[in-house]
Amino acid sequence: MSISERCARWIVGIVEVNKCSPRMAHRLAETAEILKEFSVLFFAMRRVAPLQTGSARIGIQNPQGRVFSPQTCLHPLCQKFPPSVRYRRLFLSELIKRQEAAGCDPLDELYDALAEVVGAEESSESFRSYRLPCGAFVSLLENAALISVGTTGLVTWEAALYLAEWALDHPQLFAGRTVLELGSGVGMSGISICRSCSPRRFVFSDCHPAVLQKLRQNVRLNGLGSDSRPAVRVDQLDWTTATGEELRAIGADAVVAADVVFDPDLTGSLVQLLSKLLQRPSTEAQPLVLICSTIRNPQTYGGFKLQLGKPLCPARGAMKLTVTSRRVFVHRKGGPRPRGDERTGASRLSLRQSDSHRAAEGLQVTNKGFLHKHV
Numbered sequence: 600m601s602i603s604e605r606c607a608r609w610i611v612g613i614v615e616v617n618k619c620s621p622r623m624a625h626r627l628a629e630t631a632e633i634l635k636e637f638s639v640l641f642f643a644m645r646r647v648a649p650l651q652t653g654s655a656r657i658g659i660q661n662p663q664g665r666v667f668s669p670q671t672c673l674h675p676l677c678q679k680f681p682p683s684v685r686y687r688r689l690f691l692s693e694l695i696k697r698q699e700a701a702g703c704d705p706l707d708e709l710y711d712a713l714a715e716v717v718g719a720e721e722s723s724e725s726f727r728s729y730r731l732p733c734g735a736f737v738s739l740l741e742n743a744a745l746i747s748v749g750t751t752g753l754v755t756w757e758a759a760l761y762l763a764e765w766a767l768d769h770p771q772l773f774a775g776r777t778v779l780e781l782g783s784g785v786g787m788s789g790i791s792i793c794r795s796c797s798p799r800r801f802v803f804s805d806c807h808p809a810v811l812q813k814l815r816q817n818v819r820l821n822g823l824g825s826d827s828r829p830a831v832r833v834d835q836l837d838w839t840t841a842t843g844e845e846l847r848a849i850g851a852d853a854v855v856a857a858d859v860v861f862d863p864d865l866t867g868s869l870v871q872l873l874s875k876l877l878q879r880p881s882t883e884a885q886p887l888v889l890i891c892s893t894i895r896n897p898q899t900y901g902g903f904k905l906q907l908g909k910p911l912c913p914a915r916g917a918m919k920l921t922v923t924s925r926r927v928f929v930h931r932k933g934g935p936r937p938r939g940d941e942r943t944g945a946s947r948l949s950l951r952q953s954d955s956h957r958a959a960e961g962l963q964v965t966n967k968g969f970l971h972k973h974v
């Protein structure tokens with residue numbers, strides 16, 4: 600009997616029981632939630648430690664423990680876009696160890712999968728897949744190291760997840776628009792926006808050749824291209840050299856960027872670029888410009904805002920963008936504050952990473968200055 604047949608049998612069994620047991624219905628719903636959480640953590644290569652709590656919560660010693668594997672290491676997505684060899688090895692060893700310790704017979708398929716990764720060679724790149732709220736995954740080829748070949752652009756940074764999550768909550772700001780992303784890196788925010796916010800056109804951009812190569816690969820892997828909907832392009836665009844003409848030709852109605860404020864030597868050119876993007880005749884609408892940042896060094900970030908204030912004449916405007924360590928909010932100035940449950944709601948892209956409690960901030964940049972709020 601195949602794993603899926605065995606699982607199906609188990610789930611049917613539970614559903615049968617569930618018909619006459621509210622307690623079981625509650626347990627089934629809890630199990631489904633834990634499995635989803637596991638699947639999200641596994642495919643985004645997050646720490647395997649929650650396996651302990653998760654397995655304790657749904658009881659790894661009984662057949663339920665077996666449902667972890669079809670949602671993770673035995674899921675077809677794991678074949679198509681596998682997480683790193685090292686991660687799979689750790690995950691499988693832990694899963695098998697826990698099942699054995701609980702006196703339960705691990706599935707043969709788990710031993711087979713472990714044997715496969717024990718002998719496999721480690722690579723400097725592997726896939727991370729991020730589950731969108733609609734249930735689909737964005738799968739990205741990323742490097743293992745945060746900095747490699749002289750760039751930070753070969754991994755997804757936390758601000759990209761925040762930006763994606765915020766955009767997914769505000770699709771109306773992107774629907775039908777031409778969106779330009781600056782410093783796209785491996786493409787997480789942009790691909791999520793393309794998949795969930797219905798822009799008309801999306802232009803990814805970066806300056807580094809290795810990043811552009813990986814970005815193009817990821818865009819293709821996620822079914823996007825010049826003929827897709829939205830129509831997508833990947834441009835080489837360097838903040839230090841991009842001209843006003845080049846930017847006007849893109850014709851962006853919205854500009855987004857995640858984690859682009861990290862180097863004090865670059866902030867000047869980034870601010871100049873933003874000014875060029877916002878310089879439009881008074882008859883034309885200003886593009887919406889949203890920058891999402893992780894604040895690692897308050898001096899670097901403060902310097903960015905200081906420079907942003909100078910050429911763009913700081914002024915108070917109509918919208919505030921708020922980023923917390925878990926979620927991003929926008930609300931009209933003087934309008935209703937985000938609801939309490941929105942503030943504390945669980946992150947939909949599972950943003951719990953090592954630096955998730957670091958301060959983060961979102962800015963809306965206008966030609967009159969920027970609007971922001973620290974949290």
Ligand SMILES: C[S@@+](CC[C@H](N)C(=O)[O-])C[C@H]1O[C@@H](n2cnc3c(N)ncnc32)[C@H](O)[C@@H]1O
Nearest residue numbers: 751752755756759782783784806837838857858
């Ligand atoms: C920290 S990474 C962020 C990548 C992605 N936005 C994310 O959050 O995952 C910074 C990105 O900015 C790009 N970058 C740095 N300097 C740049 C410049 N002068 N022009 C264009 N892109 C630049 C890097 O190549 C890199 O992809």
